[in-house]
Amino acid sequence: MSQAPSSPMEPAVDSTAGQDPEGACILFVDDDADIRQATALLLRRRGFAVVGAADPGEALSVLAATAVSVVLLDLNYTRGATTGAEGLECLRALLAHDPGLPVVVVTGHSGVAIAVAAMRAGAADFVMKPWKNDRLVATIEDALATHRRRLAARQPVGAGGPADGAAAPADDGMMIAGCAQTRDVLERADRVAPTQAGVLLTGPAGVGKTALARRIHRLSAQRAGRLLVLDPRLGEDTVAVRLAGADARDTLLVEEIGDWSPALQDRLLARVQAGGGARLLATAREGGAALRASVMPDLLCRLDVVTIALPPLAARGEEIAVLARHFLRLFALRHGVADRTLSPEAEEALAARPWPDNVRALRQAMERATVMARDAVLGVADVAGPGPDAEGTEAGTPDAAPTLARSEKAMIEAALRRHGFNVSHAARELGLTRPALYRRMARHGL
Numbered sequence: 001m002s003q004a005p006s007s008p009m010e011p012a013v014d015s016t017a018g019q020d021p022e023g024a025c026i027l028f029v030d031d032d033a034d035i036r037q038a039t040a041l042l043l044r045r046r047g048f049a050v051v052g053a054a055d056p057g058e059a060l061s062v063l064a065a066t067a068v069s070v071v072l073l074d075l076n077y078t079r080g081a082t083t084g085a086e087g088l089e090c091l092r093a094l095l096a097h098d099p100g101l102p103v104v105v106v107t108g109h110s111g112v113a114i115a116v117a118a119m120r121a122g123a124a125d126f127v128m129k130p131w132k133n134d135r136l137v138a139t140i141e142d143a144l145a146t147h148r149r150r151l152a153a154r155q156p157v158g159a160g161g162p163a164d165g166a167a168a169p170a171d172d173g174m175m176i177a178g179c180a181q182t183r184d185v186l187e188r189a190d191r192v193a194p195t196q197a198g199v200l201l202t203g204p205a206g207v208g209k210t211a212l213a214r215r216i217h218r219l220s221a222q223r224a225g226r227l228l229v230l231d232p233r234l235g236e237d238t239v240a241v242r243l244a245g246a247d248a249r250d251t252l253l254v255e256e257i258g259d260w261s262p263a264l265q266d267r268l269l270a271r272v273q274a275g276g277g278a279r280l281l282a283t284a285r286e287g288g289a290a291l292r293a294s295v296m297p298d299l300l301c302r303l304d305v306v307t308i309a310l311p312p313l314a315a316r317g318e319e320i321a322v323l324a325r326h327f328l329r330l331f332a333l334r335h336g337v338a339d340r341t342l343s344p345e346a347e348e349a350l351a352a353r354p355w356p357d358n359v360r361a362l363r364q365a366m367e368r369a370t371v372m373a374r375d376a377v378l379g380v381a382d383v384a385g386p387g388p389d390a391e392g393t394e395a396g397t398p399d400a401a402p403t404l405a406r407s408e409k410a411m412i413e414a415a416l417r418r419h420g421f422n423v424s425h426a427a428r429e430l431g432l433t434r435p436a437l438y439r440r441m442a443r444h445g446l
């Protein structure tokens, strides 16, 4: 099957969005550009907004950038493939990001057996190619109606999102795997997610611990409850109030347990020992002996039933380019600018960088490049520059510095505006802690 590029009109949400009374947006994933175009026309005429993706990787990037209501997913992408394996893998990745997402699979050559496998893997329904237009629209409407009923039923239980009750950004916790190590990390996380076991996620700054904790929560039986983030960087009072307000339906995300004061550890342990408590997920930059030296043993054994260590980005080889391409697509959609691609030299330069701030820095470098680059193909200069937490330690050239500072300021301003100047939400979107965002706001006079 051809690797047809998306048509320029496709990825942007269609301007007819909103004709559907409840603003449903359909993501159609198919490598055939003509079929994508024709189906988009049909669905738009029926009142849906439509976004397109040419392959599974692009589908995940679109999902990270866009509030999607239903996915229509073709199952074969490689020329001559008929097993549906690529589509089934994509289905699993989509549902791992959002278990409630209705995915309607499209089967052609693959036939009924593949449709059955897809239904077993969690697809909402299937349609056979060639389809009748009315049957396709009815299938999408049914999937949407079921989804809305489920959402409505879940409503009274609680926010199910951040502790402050706001909707999470679309890409909150979206995890992309581009190497064997990350696939193994995700597989372990998905295995432990549905249980009640405490999970400790370790790894250096910006490596994806919080994003993975959010994924575990979404895949857990507690997902209708709240994810209460207990981060000492928010202040001990905030942590104590959230802890006191937690109940058995909630999940506690204990951030940076190695930094908790003994008094706060005492409170957490008392809460846990009181029983009937919330599920525990914890993060720590250092595991092993360092953690054992700073955390009370009784507490650690509750938090650390299963440990998952996330490797630093520099050790993930080919995943750096996979993540870079994902972030480029994500930010092109989010900022409404042209798609960017990496030149081979830029890819090499990214692979050679040490990435002390890991995925967070790569994400910011790709957002900066998306916003600031003059050409569609990014060169080495476009992807160079300090990471978000480098705090000036990876200085750029004297000429580049003011431009980079301006672009960082513009990004922060844009994120703050998007979130109605709510610093916590803007910080989450930018992949920063709240104190780190405040430092940057002060630096830029915001």
Ligand SMILES: Nc1ncnc2c1ncn2[C@@H]1O[C@H](COP(=O)(O)OP(=O)(O)OP(=O)(O)O)[C@@H](O)[C@H]1O
Pocket (backbone or CB within 6 Å): 171, 172, 173, 174, 175, 176, 177, 182, 203, 204, 205, 206, 207, 208, 209, 210, 211, 212, 283, 285, 323, 359, 360, 363, 429, 430, 431
């Ligand atoms: N595998 C991944 N795919 C896509 N995005 C990722 C991945 N890993 C991390 N990210 C993104 O990188 C950013 C940093 O990740 P996260 O905040 O989870 O790191 P962390 O390990 O918790 O960092 P810290 O220790 O500084 O709190 C977030 O925006 C997150 O969504």
